[in-house]
Structures are given as C-alpha cells and as structure tokens.
Amino acid sequence: MEEKEENQERNPRQPPVQQGERIEINIIGIGKQGDGVGKFEGFVIMVPGTKTGEKHEVEITKVMQRMAFAEIVKPQEE
16 A cells, blocks of 8 residues: 555656745746746746746746746746
8 A cells, every 4th residue: 555655656657746836947938828938847837927947936926737836936037
C-alpha cells in the first residue's frame, strides 16, 4: 500500500506547484491576455503585470491541470 501512495506523489500529470507556494520565476514571454508567462519544471505559470526578461519571486494563487496563476511577492531588483 505504501508503494502506491509514493507512486501517486510522483504522478507526472500532477502540477509541480501548489496554491500558496512561493517560487522564483523568469518571465519568458507574454500570453494572449497580456500576462507574463514563465515555466517552473516545464509547467506554465501566468504572472500579470510582468514583462519578458524579468525575474520575480511569486506566490501561486490558482493551480489548474495545465497551468497556474501567480502574483508578484518580491519585485525584480534593478
């Protein structure tokens, strides 16, 4: 039974982030709605109010199956 629980934790379909988690992310592009787009372990994170090339500490606010949304916690240092 324990092996089954471990396998569930390693499920590649499960997002690598959780709501409330803080991560550092590089913005690599802009989405259709104008939000910054970054990736964390290959998973798409949308961050409103950012621009391509910026790096921010963000907090995950909503997690979906294929993407997540986040808000800036610590702005890029210049």
